[in-house]
Amino acid sequence: MAAWTRVTGKKRTRQFGVTMGSGILVCQRVGKSLKKKLKFPVTCGSKEGILHKDRYKRGEPCILSDGQWFTPNDFEKFGGKEKNKKWKISIMYSQVPLLTFIQEGFLSSPSFKIKRLQDQEPECGKKLIRTRSNTKHEKNSVVSTVMPEEDSLVIKRVFRGDTFEVSCFRGQGVLHVSRFATETCGKCIRTQDAWLTPKDFLNQNKAEGHWRLDITSRSYSLGKLIMSRVLEPHMVNCKCPICTEDPLHLLDQKNDDVCFKCKHDGDLVCCEKCPRSFHHHCHKPVLEDDMIGDHWTCCYCKAVTAKRNRSS
Ligand SMILES: [Zn+2]
Ligand SMILES: [Zn+2]
Ligand SMILES: [Zn+2]
Structure with missing residues (x-):
């Protein structure tokens, strides 16, 4: 948990800054090992399971525990942590919440995102008019x-x-x-x-x-x-990460959920200045971890700044 809190709020990009403390470096090592694995052990409360990455990426039940497949949500319930309603924090690998690895680009942000809002927050999906600012x-x-x-x-x-x-x-x-x-x-x-x-x-x-x-x-x-229910407003007292304005989620909302270049999700690096996100290999030049500090800006923003500097 310590590693997670240290990351929170400090970083804008989903990559490690070189200035991070040693706790983060440990995390980075663990993260790199995780990136190469096709499946890896996870825990939630007292429960243990194996997360299969291919299934995870497809948004399918991906955690095998006690001979059963679980979605991250269900595994959170199974582990008795459903009160958290934040499986990315409740489910851990090497005692580090999955959220850390997702944020740091070692694990893709899965497509459970939308589904999760639906099955965890039944009140969310209902059509209800928020009364606070109703005129x-x-x-x-x-x-x-x-x-x-x-x-x-x-x-x-x-x-x-x-x-x-x-x-x-x-x-x-x-x-x-x-x-x-x-x-x-x-x-x-x-x-x-x-x-x-x-x-x-x-x-x-x-x-x-x-x-x-x-x-x-x-x-x-x-x-x-x-x-006509094309759009469904969340309830006034909705507890989802969007409505509770979870700081990590707010940060996440500032950038695209898919790569600007290839339009796919995965391990994305977020530009500090604009809403674009990129895969390491889709950005020109290709990004190395040590190129990405706390306030990384993308090639498009750099070009605009360079142009402005030339003309002034
Ligand atoms: Zn909500
Ligand atoms: Zn890409
Ligand atoms: Zn940018």
Whole structure:
């Protein structure tokens, strides 16, 4: 646990900075060994299991324990740590939480992410309107209107994907459904240079508006998409990492979940300045661990800075 807390909040990139303490170096050694393994032993509470990486990457039940396959979530329950609701912290390898290895790029961030929100936080998936900042206006336009089932089916068919383009006044972005939680939690809209919450996206483009009405996609407002359950706001008291604004998760939200170059997930290095993330080998130049410090910026940001320096 000590190693994990030391990493927290200190680092922006998911790679080790050379300035880290010795606890981290131990971790790095363990992490490197883990990276090469196809399967490795994990523990949660008193339970032991073997995590199979191929299954893990595919988002399948991947931990074999007592002759049964478990998802990380279920293994957390099996180990009696379900109260944590954070398997990345509850499940350990060499007494270091898996989160550390994920953050440091030794283990991919698995696709359980979305599933996890669904099966761990049943209240999350329900369509409920967050009341904290509801205005009268919002109540009238959203809560009191019931959308006919056929309409909502049509809309659902149009918005089948995990992402869709949104606009607000002149602003453009792409909304990622799995990142959406509420107006102020969950940076779900990727603009050209940042990840924003719906509220931030609105403020950036049209300060005097309402996010449910003024952010639209193919002429449907987000309010309409919520009514037809394309988007499902999390509850007021939702305990998921997005809504609790878990600092690690917040940091994670600032950058893309997939590599900017190849569009796949895995061990990604996050740029400090822009929302891009990269695999070591996809970045030009290819990244070595010792090139990545605490405030690493990507080749695109470096090029912009260089250009600015030349012209000034
Ligand atoms: Zn939530
Ligand atoms: Zn890549
Ligand atoms: Zn960058």
